Amino acid sequence: MIRAVRVSSIDRWRDNILSKPEKVAFSFANSSETVSNFEVAQFAVALGLFADINGVSRSQIVGILHDQTPEAYLTQAALFLLGFPYVNIDPDSPSDRIHRITKKLGLSLIFCAKSTAARLSTSGAKPFLERGGEILERPHSLKPHPTRKSDLAYVVLTSGSTGEPKAVQITHANLDHFLEWAEETFALTANDVFATLNPAHFDNGVFDFFCSQTLGAQLHVIPSKIVQDPSAIATALLNSPCNIWFSVPSLVNYMLVTRALDGTALRKFTKFLLGGEGLPKKLLEALMNCVEMPDCRIWNVYGPSECACMCSAYELTRESLSTFDGLAPIGAISGKFRHYLKDSDVRGVGELVLQGPQVGPGYIGDEMATSKSFASHDTLSSKFSSRSYLTGDLMRVDDAGRLRFVGRTDSQVKIMGRRIELTEIELELLRIDGCNEAFVALVEGSSGISTLAAYIGGWGNPAEIRASLAEVLPKYMVPKVIHVMPLLPKNRNGKVDRKFLREGFGDE
Numbered sequence: 367m368i369r370a371v372r373v374s375s376i377d378r379w380r381d382n383i384l385s386k387p388e389k390v391a392f393s394f395a396n397s398s399e400t401v402s403n404f405e406v407a408q409f410a411v412a413l414g415l416f417a418d419i420n421g422v423s424r425s426q427i428v429g430i431l432h433d434q435t436p437e438a439y440l441t442q443a444a445l446f447l448l449g450f451p452y453v454n455i456d457p458d459s460p461s462d463r464i465h466r467i468t469k470k471l472g473l474s475l476i477f478c479a480k481s482t483a484a485r486l487s488t489s490g491a492k493p494f495l496e497r498g499g500e501i502l503e504r505p506h507s508l509k510p511h512p513t514r515k516s517d518l519a520y521v522v523l524t525s526g527s528t529g530e531p532k533a534v535q536i537t538h539a540n541l542d543h544f545l546e547w548a549e550e551t552f553a554l555t556a557n558d559v560f561a562t563l564n565p566a567h568f569d570n571g572v573f574d575f576f577c578s579q580t581l582g583a584q585l586h587v588i589p590s591k592i593v594q595d596p597s598a599i600a601t602a603l604l605n606s607p608c609n610i611w612f613s614v615p616s617l618v619n620y621m622l623v624t625r626a627l628d629g630t631a632l633r634k635f636t637k638f639l640l641g642g643e644g645l646p647k648k649l650l651e652a653l654m655n656c657v658e659m660p661d662c663r664i665w666n667v668y669g670p671s672e673c674a675c676m677c678s679a680y681e682l683t684r685e686s687l688s689t690f691d692g693l694a695p696i697g698a699i700s701g702k703f704r705h706y707l708k709d710s711d712v713r714g715v716g717e718l719v720l721q722g723p724q725v726g727p728g729y730i731g732d733e734m735a736t737s738k739s740f741a742s743h744d745t746l747s748s749k750f751s752s753r754s755y756l757t758g759d760l761m762r763v764d765d766a767g768r769l770r771f772v773g774r775t776d777s778q779v780k781i782m783g784r785r786i787e788l789t790e791i792e793l794e795l796l797r798i799d800g801c802n803e804a805f806v807a808l809v810e811g812s813s814g815i816s817t818l819a820a821y822i823g824g825w826g827n828p829a830e831i832r833a834s835l836a837e838v839l840p841k842y843m844v845p846k847v848i849h850v851m852p853l854l855p856k857n858r859n860g861k862v863d864r865k866f867l868r869e870g871f872g873d874e
Contacts, residue, residue: 432457434566442566451521453520471533519536532735535730609636615643636661663681672739699720714763740755773787803822
């Protein structure tokens, strides 16, 4: 039986503000600008007054075109503390996409930069409130608002197979259970300083934002424009007070390949969390050679957005490197969950199904996708007593009892009637010297015939790479076309830009 969370995250955050109003809540890379707990409270009171005057209901979702400025983080903090559900939206999204999101979520209020509000024709676009409004004598004016566990805390947008973003709902109860698990698992304290290398609209940003603030720790913001510039991020990290790093593995690979980071910058970090995509063993070895082991701890983390950011963390040591090849193990699922592998085949490979208090209510405005991915125990297994989530991730249990990622249910393709798991090819590519990143896709050539194409970040001769694959894979699984480049292109979330690769290369 999973016990209830003792103190809600919203109450813990308010207590930190009241007990340590002078503590720095947010700081910003390459800038002397900071935001204190007192300023957060002051801003929240001002935003609460704005909401009351304008008749904004706490049942409404409020949008934030989050540009990673102090005003954007203050708005996000204030909305949460006041009990308003919010959604962070990429400010660089095309206007048409923002309009579709607005309609899908029924947004009547979107906070954004003043220049954006002026050009955006979306109804309800308002400039961020200005900092330093009416001076308060004490932060006790931040009056608690009754918040039920079932109330919506935030919405996170993820890409959808139909081209429309999925709007994932996360409740206060979902979030509270995640934060309690994360604090214990990663030994987080108020003395930690979190480096947020993730855009605020990306699910990984949930860990950075909420873990830091509910613990009373500091969040050091490194904006995307800095993260995308190797020299700029090196300077920012050298001058930062951070000790916690959480990002997709691709960002670490990018930093190491471009030699933007060396041991000097990385040794200040005592905790590395890597997740959002597979963690190759070769990348892990390169990172371990740059940090102070065992003083620095490294975890491979896993979790879908639909289950409040994370549901597992596998700690990696130098000794553990000899126990696996390819991608690092997922390990064991958090004790907050029950799980099983659905429809396991003869190899023991099945779809991971999660059930527990972190499983969200589903998607807004998409009943079909919700019914497909979320289910009650009636349709899955009598051993589950509540809502479950079908992750779409294919897993197996290895000889050491660890969950291992095998692929996606939607990554299986057919060529001439033969079923092919694209992830299986990618894993074999990662075993080849020089192949640091790999993506395999089924592409349609000018002749109308579909073939396999591989995109490799690293170095190597395509013919030799193809020959190496032919030694371990059937002929029909060896990609006809292999593109090699120093680094695979990344999207704004730091992941491999698969759509760009599919569209950017033809059949050669």
